[in-house]
Amino acid sequence: xxxxxxxxxxxxxDGLIRLLEAFGHEVAEAVDSGPGLLAALTAHRPDxxxxxxxxxxxxxxDGLRAALAARRAVPGLPVLLLSQYVEPLxxxxxLADGAGAxxxxxxxxVSNGTEFMTTLECVAGGGTVMDPEVVSKLLxxxxxxxxxxxxxxxxxxxxxCLVQGRSNAGIAEALFVTEKAVAKHIGNIFxxxxxxxxxxxxxxVLAVLAYLER
Amino acid sequence: xxxxxxxxxxxxxGPVAGLQALRRSLVLSGLSVAESLAGLxxxxxxxxxxxxxxxxLLPRAACNVRRLADRQRELAGRWSGVDxxxxxxxxxxxxxxxxxxxxxxxxxTWREWRWATVDPVVGGALAFAPIALVLSGLWGVFLGFEGxxxxxxxxxxxxxxxxxxxxxxxxxxGVLGVCELGLALWVAPRTVRAHARxxxxxxxxxxxxxxxxxxxxxxxLSSTRSHAVDARMAEIQRIERDLHDGAQARLVAMGMxxxxxxxxxxxxxxxxxxxxxxxxxxxxxxxxxxxDLVRGIHPPVLADRGLPDAVRALAMVSPLTTEVVFExxxxxxxxxxxxxxxxxxxxxxxxxxxxGAGRAWIDARYEDADGMxxxxxxxxxxxxxxxxxxxxxxxxxxxxxxxxxVLAVSSPAGGPTIVTMEVPCALSSPRTISC
Numbered sequence: 001x002x003x004x005x006x007x008x009x010x011x012x013x014d015g016l017i018r019l020l021e022a023f024g025h026e027v028a029e030a031v032d033s034g035p036g037l038l039a040a041l042t043a044h045r046p047d048x049x050x051x052x053x054x055x056x057x058x059x060x061x062d063g064l065r066a067a068l069a070a071r072r073a074v075p076g077l078p079v080l081l082l083s084q085y086v087e088p089l090x091x092x093x094x095l096a097d098g099a100g101a102x103x104x105x106x107x108x109x110v111s112n113g114t115e116f117m118t119t120l121e122c123v124a125g126g127g128t129v130m131d132p133e134v135v136s137k138l139l140x141x142x143x144x145x146x147x148x149x150x151x152x153x154x155x156x157x158x159x160x161c162l163v164q165g166r167s168n169a170g171i172a173e174a175l176f177v178t179e180k181a182v183a184k185h186i187g188n189i190f191x192x193x194x195x196x197x198x199x200x201x202x203x204x205v206l207a208v209l210a211y212l213e214r
Numbered sequence: 215x216x217x218x219x220x221x222x223x224x225x226x227x228g229p230v231a232g233l234q235a236l237r238r239s240l241v242l243s244g245l246s247v248a249e250s251l252a253g254l255x256x257x258x259x260x261x262x263x264x265x266x267x268x269x270x271l272l273p274r275a276a277c278n279v280r281r282l283a284d285r286q287r288e289l290a291g292r293w294s295g296v297d298x299x300x301x302x303x304x305x306x307x308x309x310x311x312x313x314x315x316x317x318x319x320x321x322x323t324w325r326e327w328r329w330a331t332v333d334p335v336v337g338g339a340l341a342f343a344p345i346a347l348v349l350s351g352l353w354g355v356f357l358g359f360e361g362x363x364x365x366x367x368x369x370x371x372x373x374x375x376x377x378x379x380x381x382x383x384x385x386x387x388g389v390l391g392v393c394e395l396g397l398a399l400w401v402a403p404r405t406v407r408a409h410a411r412x413x414x415x416x417x418x419x420x421x422x423x424x425x426x427x428x429x430x431x432x433x434x435l436s437s438t439r440s441h442a443v444d445a446r447m448a449e450i451q452r453i454e455r456d457l458h459d460g461a462q463a464r465l466v467a468m469g470m471x472x473x474x475x476x477x478x479x480x481x482x483x484x485x486x487x488x489x490x491x492x493x494x495x496x497x498x499x500x501x502x503x504x505x506d507l508v509r510g511i512h513p514p515v516l517a518d519r520g521l522p523d524a525v526r527a528l529a530m531v532s533p534l535t536t537e538v539v540f541e542x543x544x545x546x547x548x549x550x551x552x553x554x555x556x557x558x559x560x561x562x563x564x565x566x567x568x569x570g571a572g573r574a575w576i577d578a579r580y581e582d583a584d585g586m587x588x589x590x591x592x593x594x595x596x597x598x599x600x601x602x603x604x605x606x607x608x609x610x611x612x613x614x615x616x617x618x619x620v621l622a623v624s625s626p627a628g629g630p631t632i633v634t635m636e637v638p639c640a641l642s643s644p645r646t647i648s649c
Contacts, residue, residue, distance in 0.1 A: 085514055138530070
């Protein structure tokens with residue numbers, strides 16, 4: 001898979017290039033600024049863009065803005081955003097166009113190589129991956145909500161994994177349970193939150209997140 | 215024609231200056247009429263205080279008078295170089311009843327009302343005098359031409375103390391008229407200046423008043439400064455405590471776990487795997503706590519996006535369904551932004567925790583005229599919030615007072631609760647991020 005990388009921190013950029021190449025992916029270009037990213041994305045049309053939210057020259061949310069601009073130019077361009085902190089507001093902006101193929105995870109998660117690769121492949125394939133912390137922030141505040149309050153701790157764990165864009169098999173593997181158990185939990189979650197069953201993993205992520213930030 | 219604004223101002227000479235002064239006299243006369251009306255309105259507002267209409271009318275009436283007084287001050291400075299010191303503004307207050315009460319207690323309001331009633335008489339006379347001369351002079355000139363005929367028709371006509379009943383007296387009247395016109399041109403600049411000096415005498419605040427104002431302001435500054443220092447110390451102590459009990463403790467535990475893993479490496483490799491996983495979890499948790507700490511000091515979204523988006527982010531994670539409307543064309547200074555962000559956050563948390571509300575509305579507007587940023591947080595809970603009881607609201611008040619801001623709470627039992635925060639600030643134009 002061809003990847004364009006945008007990261008201004010030298011060590012992390014270097015580390016990411018090595019990690020990607022170790023898993024057999026090709027780094028088409030590695031940039032270190034917002035304007036550079038936009039140019040690279042338009043030029044290379046990669047299979048995936050891995051972008052740090054904080055980039056020069058603004059050192060604010062330049063990466064996010066560049067990613068949104070690129071997705072306006074190339075709808076559905078898979079983008080994985082890395083950040084020091086997760087802000088539910090940014091998550092909402094990423095999901096706004098409803099095209100999927102977007103990921104928003106903490107940089108801390110990069111330390112787990114295999115997990116990071118799974119995330120990359122999920123996003124490149126059109127899936128949606130949100131950091132569990134996005135969910136826990138939204139969940140934590142909605143405790144007064146009837147539906148959310150009725151979830152058992154196990155169901156919340158399943159919800160966390162679900163929002164990372166994993167399939168039932170992936171969730172089963174992560175939580176050391178059977179796939180049937182996972183399916184049952186998900187069914188319960190959707191009933192308690194009064195959501196319709198969704199056909200794709202992608203759609204159910206969007207459904208859950210849309211519910212949570214209402 | 216450029217008008218000088220310096221102290222050593224000297225009026226122009228000659229008929230041109232005279233004509234200019236006549237024009238100004240007209241303006242001043244018009245203002246006198248407006249003043250008498252404004253004074254009457256203010257008096258009306260005061261008398262209706264008893265029936266309850268007063269508090270609504272009073273601020274507006276006082277504002278009218280104040281506006282006219284300010285205009286006179288400005289004109290006195292501009293046209294005659296007479297500098298009338300503007301009185302200091304009283305401490306701000308939110309809420310109509312409070313404002314009305316402060317206005318009544320303010321000596322400036324009464325001084326300006328006294329001026330509004332007396333000035334139309336004295337000042338008006340000063341302003342109108344040259345105009346009266348002009349009118350009289352024109353009458354005289356007119357008589358110079360038509361006096362004889364009119365005397366015949368009306369049986370005698372008077373011009374001042376000169377009876378016009380023949381060609382000689384008509385010509386005399388005409389000559390006198392021209393003289394009066396000339397006199398008007400000469401007198402006008404002087405009466406305008408006299409008017410300005412009169413205005414200063416009656417409108418400038420007394421020495422005692424100025425001293426009282428300054429003392430009050432110094433007290434206010436001292437108390438807000440000590441509150442700000444206390445708040446800062448408390449915050450530093452909180453950060454220190456959070457670091458010590460949170461991230462630091464976790465890192466220590468992690469070190470111990472890794473140490474144990476090191477010792478067990480030969481004897482029990484399987485246990486080591488478990489310990490390493492535990493160490494990784496501790497590290498992740500420590501990072502999470504550090505992130506939360508940073509957010510409690512200065513949230514990244516506030517620094518990056520500014521107040522509107524930061525408040526929207528607050529609304530997103532609040533249990534209440536919150537609507538946010540922000541009509542602020544620019545960004546305030548970072549300290550003001552930060553104070554307002556935490557104030558709104560506290561108000562929203564209060565609404566969620568104590569009032570049993572389901573919905574909230576946050577509204578922010580900027581008044582260009584007085585440079586005020588006003589934010590209201592409304593909720594549909596059961597009301598009963600009181601600044602004197604809860605420390606949360608008191609904390610918001612103190613935080614805002616450092617920037618000369620005010621807090622007003624309207625929270626009748628049964629709701630709804632409206633928390634209004636007002637801070638004077640200047641806005642910078644929004645930063646454009648090129649992408």
